[in-house]
Every structure is written in structure tokens, then in C-alpha cells.
Amino acid sequence: MCKSSLALRIREKAVELGFAACGIIKLDAIKGYAEKLEERMDCLPETRSMYEVFLKYATPEQSYGWAKSVVVCITRYGKYKVPENLEGLIGKYYLYDYKLQGHTREFQNHARFEEYLKSLNLKTARELHGVTAARWVAAKAGLGIIRKNNFLYTEHGSWVIIDTWLIDEELELIEEPKIPDCPEGCSECVQSCPTQALTQSYCTSMLTCITRLTWGIKDLPPEDLWDKMGKWVYGCDECQNACPMNYGKWEATDNYPGLGELAEKLSLESIVAMDNEELKNQMLSKFWFIRQETVYQWKVNALRAMANSYESRYEKYIIGALSDENAQVREIAKWACAKNKL
Template identity: 40%
Template sequence: MKGRVAKYYLTDGRRHTDSEGYKTSVAFEKYLADCGLQVATDRDFGITALRWAGMKAGIGIIRKNNFFYTEKGSYQYLEAFLIDEPLQYIVENQIRPCAEKCNLCMRSCPTESLEAPYMMCRNTCVSCLTTWDGWDLRTEPLQNKFEKWIYGCDACQDAWPHNRKAWKDTEEFPELEAWSSHFTDTEIVLAEYSWLRSVVQPKLWYIPQGKEWRYKTNALNAMLNNYDPKYLPVIKKVCQDEYCEVRDMAEWVLEEIERKGIGESENGQ
């Protein structure tokens, strides 16, 4: 999964009722209500600007790539609860800010969407272009910059030195192994839509229900960007996919392979 799906989404518990994150959120909301407070929250996208609120609350800082960092790095889940009583800020952190001359995150961005410190162009971010936007990658001028990414991107976070040891594969997340072990480019492109609908979409839900073909077009793009002759029969096969979006993308990928002269098989045939 490394380099294909952003880490944040692998253990995304916002809608996963069996995850510890979801259970903790529900328990904390109940605790606040039991204290006599009126409580409101939005687990999907936050009831306020979460990174800004986290910074104001003193639990972390925002770095040059616009991600929120605590002492443990940026691979954190933020959630805000709106209550009807004021609170006193008592948390202080000793997190060092980014070095003035450091631009590792900007240099690592494959599409140069980090245009300046604390400034990002959303429309050119790989995370956006593999989820919310980029619905027809044949016409997306940056599609050849996506590397292997199929859903999201970690490039600017992985580039931050103190993040390199922040992600630890030490905890089990419900059902992750069951679907992530079948998330190679080939398996996605050839996947049954019933599996994409019932297993993948509830986990990677920025791609909405009814648009599950998007996982396949993203994977086809990854195949093109990282072409291997073994992909050729797979790409040809999905030229008969039930969705025209996949058929059109597969045919375009074949045209690009021929145009670039990279379609020869391993034995030269």
C-alpha cells in the first residue's frame, strides 16, 4: 500500500464504527453530554477548521506544507467538539517551528502544488486530484506526476525529517488487512464492482458511492506512470469494462503506451 494510498486513509475511523478512534469519539461526546454540556460535532469533516483550532488550542503547530503537527508528527486525527461553555487554554507545547530556510516539503511535492511556505494550490494537489477532482485523467495535465498514487498522497509529509519514524505499523485496524492485501494496481483494475462497492468504498469514501470506477481509472493511471509489460494484457482486458469511464481510460493508456514507445514486452516482442 505504500505510495498508493495515503496513510491517513488506511486507518480512517471517522465512519468505521468498529475502530478505536470512532469509539473514543463517541465516548468523549457522551462524556461531555453527561457533564451537562450541549455538544455538536461533525465526524466527517469537522465542525470548524480543525488544524487552526488545534493550533489555537496549543496541541500542535501548522508547518510549511499546511499540515498539523504534534510532537508525534503529522499522522494525527483531529476532531473538534462545540460546547456551550468557555474553556481555558492550559496546554502548551514545545514544538520547534520549521527552519526558516527549509523547503523539503515543497521540493518533494510531485506537482509543485506547494507554491510557497504555508501556501498550497488545492487544484494541483495529488490528494485532491485522486479524490475530489481529476475525474477525467485523460485531460488532466498533471496525471503523469501522480507517480504510484491511487488515493491521496504523502509526499510532503514523508519528506519532513521527524515524520520518518512517526508512522508505526504496530496496531491492528479493523478489516484493513482484508482489503489492503488486494490493493495492487492489477487487482484494482480487474476487481469486481461488488467488492469495490461493499469493501473499498466504505473505507476510501472520498470517492462517492456509484463512482467506484474511479478506483480503476486511478489505478490505470498508476500503471501508465510506472509501466511494466505485465500490465499490458490487464489494460487490454478492461477495454471491455462495463463502465465507459474505465474503457475510455484504458484505451487512452494504450495509446499513450504506443506513443511513448514503452509497450514492448520483456522478450522484445
């Protein structure tokens, strides 16, 4: 089979399995990612050590010497109903993250797609955190564009998940994106960022981005941000919600398996009331960015959210957390008491 037919067959299979789009780029097309990352680090020198770890994504062949191309697929999640009680608490991406959810159609179809690639005698590699820079690769394959808030936008807006597979065949399948640029003068995303982490277009500070602060740190976030982090418990959607290019792109037609049942069990109160074992059992397989060792972050985040949206029913939970076994939980509870004069 010639290379272009092979590439087309891969895309046909991806579409048949429910992916919204599929493209393929050669490894050479990733090289510019390192330069872009350097620009980001120059713009925010204080975040250099955090961004440097991503440099490896520009050269996946260092870990996979046989790799020649990247297959990239897009999954749309902006078609699912959002549980009302979780809106504004948990970033929507994480509600529909199927990576460790074996019962979902998306998880199973990813496995089927990988089997298909292997049936074509292709060697493949995929990693939980990605084998390369997913947004960059998707944009290079013409599946969308990266906007000023740093998210990849497709015809479905930014409500998409990107997956990448390395393969050992040099293939290419690039589309022409039919998506308009950001409107001239628009800075809604920058204005909407509660912690000013999106300091300027294309420049997000990992030091102050709420998403990272809710799951990616071991210590408490900087205290001057506790108020600004508002009610977000896991992730943050503000700069995507504010974007006019996302208007009308969420069409809630489908139920996501198991999410309704989970949502019924989740509230700020129930998170604070759970002990560490319950938190591990309830949360870790679904929301896997918070790990076992830092599972107390759920309580820290929920208590901060309670303090920032205080209602009298929260009082007993905040007071109770003053004697929690974890020092960070106690500290945030103390702050919540002071803030709400309890």
C-alpha cells in the same frame, strides 16, 4: 464545578480514552481563520471557488447558534504497521481513518467521549467532515503547529487525525506547544510535490494537489498531470514523507484491526478487475471520500498508476479496460496503452 475544573476533567477523560492530546478554545479564537483563508485565495485566485466553501468553518455558530467553544482531540496513527503493498498507493491517513469504522477502538472511544461530554450536561455537535477548521483549532489550542506544507504537526509529527466538537459552554484549555519551527531555509516539502501543487510555503493549490485529484473530482484530472501523479491511487503523502520533522516519528508497533485482511485483497490489478458493485462493497465504507456515484475513480486511478509503474502483468488489465462501461476508464486505459506502447 468551576470552568477550569470542567475543562481539566474533559482533557483527563480524553487522555484516558486514548487520545494523544486534547484542548479547548472559545469560538472567538476561530475568527482569524477567515483571514488566513482569504490570504490563501489571494495567493491562488484560480482556486477561490474551491476555498470559499471553507469560510463557513470560521463561523460555526451560524449553523449551531448555541455553540460557545470547540473541544479538539488528537489521535495518533503513526503507531500502526503499514501494509507494504499499499505504501505509496494509498495515503496513510486514509488507511487509519476510523470515521466509518465502527469496529475500531478509535471509533468506539470517540462515541464514549461524546457520551461523557453529554454526561456533563454539555450540548455537543460533531460532523463527519468536521464542524470547524480542525488544523486551525488544534494549533490555536497549542496542540501543535501548522508547518509550511499546511499539515498540523504535534510531537508525533503530522501522522495524526484531528476531531472537533462544538459545546455550549465557554471553556478554554490551551497548551504551549513544545515543537520547533521549520528549519530555516528548508523547502523539502515544496521540492517533493510531484505536481507543484505546493507552490510555495503555506500555499497548496487544490486544483493540482494529488490528494484531491484522486477522490474529489468528477472528471478526469488535467491530462498534463497524469504522469506526475505517479502511483498514488487515493491521497498522497509526498510532502509529509519528505519532511525532516517527520523523521523518526512513525513507530510501527501496533496492528490496525482489519487492515491486514483488506490489504491482502487490494492491488492495482484487483481494483481494475472489480466491477462497480464490488468496488462499492469493498471500498466505500473504508475509503469514503470516493462516493457511490464516482466509484469508477478507483479504476481510473489504478490504471493511471499501472501506466506510470508499468509491468507486463498489467497488460491484460489495461487492454481489458479499453472496453469498460465507463468513458473515463476507457480514456485513461487508451492513454496507458499509448504510454506503454501496448
